[in-house]
Amino acid sequence: MFYLLLLTLVAPAYSQTATWIWYPGDWEISLSNKMQNRRTERGVFFPVFWKIDNHYVLMDFHKVFNLSQPEEIKLYVEGEYNVKIDGKAFEGSPSTITVPAGKHKINIKVFNQQQVPAIFVQGKTIVSDNSWLVTFEDKEWIDETGKTSDISATKWLNAGSSNLNDPTKLPSTYSLPVKPEPALRIERKPQALVADFGKETFGFLKLHGVKGKGKLTAYYGESKEEALSLEHSETFDRLTIAATTKQDTVISLSKAFRFVNLVHEAGISVDSVSVLYEYADISDKGGFRCSDEELNRIYDVSKYTLHLTTREFFIDGIKRDRWVWSGDAYQSYLMNYYLTNDNETVKRTMYALRGKDPVTAHINTIMDYTFYWFLGIYDYYLYSGDKSFIAQNYDRMQSLMEYCLGRRNKEGLMEGLPGDWVFIDWATGLSKAGAVSFEQLLLCRSLETMAICAGLADDAAGAARYTKEADLLKKKLFDYYWNENKQALVHSRVNGAQTDNVTRYANMFSILFGYFSEQQKQAVKKSVLLNNNIQKITTPYMRFYELEALCAMGEQVYVLKEMKDYWGGMLKLGATSFWEEYNPDKTGAEHYAMYGREFGKSLCHSWGASPLYLLGKYYLGVKPLEPGYSQYEIAPQLGGLQWMEGKVPTPDGTIELAVTTSQIKVTGATGTGVLKFSSRSKPVCKEGIVSDKGNGHYELTIEKGKTYTVKYKL
Structure with a gap:
């Protein structure tokens, strides 16, 4: 559920742990510039095709301290810098200074053209820490009398940081950790070696005991067929070997693969191969297990898929793009909240996607991906309770929204203009012409997000304006797109008239956003979601939302079967991570x-991991009702399972849950929760008072740190 919360913004809590800081x-x-421009295809550099921004080269950092006694501080700086206390500069660029007792303002101004100015x-x-204030233009000058200028117009923000807490490791040298993993099987052929690592992996290929002179090519494959295809494998590396004694060689650019085919000239030998597996060192905090072993396997492979695509940022897939795509990232945020709850990667990804002003195109050039960025902002706030991030980014939200509103057609609808990519989904024959209903739906939700964030940023006029725009657009959505005969929203509006086509997208999102009446929801479930005559979805990307909409309407039994058919279908074909697209009607190598x-297909794609979210939110049934889980709901649904157990992470601990057909055991972690369940007989709980809500529905209040056991009858 979406809440219009107009709260007073409060300052974030700060720790006494020193960390590297920079302009947010x-x-x-x-x-992201460094990471995304590592992409190659068949030995060719393949850069992103949208605008790339860069860091500000001159930065002013400052903070006021009140000391009871003098204090010596050490300074570590990326760039040329000067240091001032109360406006008086130290000679040179000292690495250690002493701050006198009393109230003093410390300024550090840093210039760095090559790297991000950081201290x-x-x-x-x-x-x-992020209590320091920063600006890229302090507007400070001195007139002919020596009077310092008025700098009240300077825009100060709290410094950015990302838990880089080692002063000896510069932010510009940041890299993910690696660990060695051997190939599980090696098949030798004349002048070739084929290695199988047993599952999809990502990292730097290491050749052991290389000897000889000549050419060697490593062909990578997510499938064996790809690695063996010298003409069509998506990635490869060519090396020149000149070794009179056996040597080890590490290929310098990380790749995604399960199989590697080393093809070399005569006279070259290779003893074995391994991979330096590169990973984001983020621990699981959530989990899920149940009575269905196939579903457990689906959960485990989903988890591994998300870990593979969680790198410096949430990326799409590890083989082909390796880029930060907003639509892919938005789903990764949601999965993350139920597995690792890693807010730093969420914030990094949203900063990288937004870039800087001026806005000259949609995020990733895709209209819908701009709107997903707005939705991700609100979800981050809901799951984390971090208001400071809203304050830091409100200006960027405003300018991006103004760009969107300025591109509406004469009816006030979003319609693709030159340079816009209207994506929606990979689907054969899907029309993008005219004003597509799905895009209006996402804009409406984005405007609601803007109204919430305006309230958080104390912009009452903005909140009123965005609320009005959202209300007007929602009315147009139903006036222009609802078709009573079809009992659905039609796909598009062309030349001021409805088209006949009905697709799943706008209809299932309207269920998720709560835009339909109960009568409309039930009608759409029958006319669209459970109607096989409506074009089917074949990507995990949009299956995510389709199955979520069905779960939101209580169809967990149906969705469980769909998960087993769809994701289980990939497992039956040998998948060790989940794919960008899966069509069960295809056979053999057609799947690749x-x-x-x-x-061309990615066999490890972030949007393939959506069971993590579905199982956490709609089977374990845990979701925040207020930001940061200050209030939350637990509404478990077995969906045909005999038992399930799991954990859902929150900012202040983990909610634990174990459910059978006769007992629910839950431990609260934070805030106040409400357990909602149904029972055919009066439930019993010794630890709390169960409220009877009528018609077999019951509720139990869950307090922080307490464990409750409920005996009931499903």
Whole structure:
């Protein structure tokens, strides 16, 4: 459920742990530039095709401290810099200074053209953290009398950071950790070696005991067929070997693969191969187990898929794009909230996607991906309770929304203009002409998000304006797109008239957003979601939302079967991570083809991991009702399972749950929860009072840190 919460913004809590700080978003943008431009296809550099921003090169950092005694501090800086206390500069660029007792303002101004200007300050009480203020233009000058200028127009933000807490490791040298993993099987052929690592992996290929002179090519494959296809494998590396004694060689650019085919000239030998597996060091906090072993396997492979695509940022897939796509990332955020609850990767990804002003195109050039960015902002706030992130990004939200509103047609609807990519989904024959209902739906939700964030940023006029725009657009959505005969929203409006086509997208999202009446929801479930005559969805990307809409309407039994058929179908074909697209009607190597290329499909794609979210939110039934889980709901649904158990992470601990057909055991972690369930007989709970809500529905209040056991009859 979506809440219009107009709350007073409060300052974030700060720790006494020193960390590297910078202008918010700058390090994230710089890091994404480095990561996304590592992509190659068949040895060719393949950069992104949207605008790339860069960091500000001159930064002013400052904070006021009140000391009871003098304090020595150490300074670590990326760039040329000067240091001032109360406006008086120290000579040179000192690495250690002493701050006198009393109230003093410390300024550090840093210039760095090549890397992001960043500082690390370490003292007993004086430390660099996101309570420091930063600006890229302080507007400070002195007139002919020596009077300092009025700098009240300077825009100050709290410094950005990302838990980089080692002063000796510069932010510009950040990299993910690696660990060695051997190939499980090696098949030798004349002048070739084929290695199987047993499952999809990502990292740097290491060749052991290489000897000889000549050419060697490593062909990578997510499937064996791809690795063996010298003409069509998506990625490869070519090396020149000149070794008179056996040597080890690490290929410098990380790749995704399960299989590697080493093809070499005569006279070259290779003893074995391994991979330096590159990963984001993020621990699981959530979990799920149940009575169905196939579903357990689906959960485990979903978990591994998300870990593979969680790198410096949430990326789409590890083989082909390796880019930060907003639609893919939005789903990864949601899965993350139920598995690792890693807010740093969420924030990094949203900063990287947004970039800087001026806005010249939609995010990733895709209209719908711009709207997913807005939706991701609100979800982050709901799951984390972090209001400070809203304050830091409200200006960027406003300018991006103004760009969108300025591109509406004469009816006030979003319609693709030159340079816009209207994506929606990979679906054969899906029309993007005219004003597509799905895009209006996402804009309406984005406007609601803007109204919430305006309230949080104390912009009452903005909140009123965005609320009005959302209300007007929602009315148009039903006036222009609802078709009473079809009992559904039609797909598009062309030249001011409804088209006849009905697709699943706008209809299932209207269920999720709560835009339909109960009567409309039930009608759409029958006329669209459970209607096989409506074009089927074949990507995990949109299956995510389709199955969520059905879960939201209580169809967990049906969705469980669909998960087993769809994701289980990939497992039966040998998947060790979940794919970008799966069509059970395809056979053999057809499953690997996409984009007109034999092996163009990604076999490890972030949006394939959606069971993590579905099982956490709609089977375990845990979801926040207020930001940061200050209030939350637990509404478990077995959906035909005999038992299930799991954990859902929150900002302040983990909610634990174990459910059978006769007992529910739950432990609260934070805030106040409400357990909602149905029972055919009066339930019993010794630890709390169960409220009878009528018609076999019951509720139990869950307090922080307490465990409750409910005996009931399903």
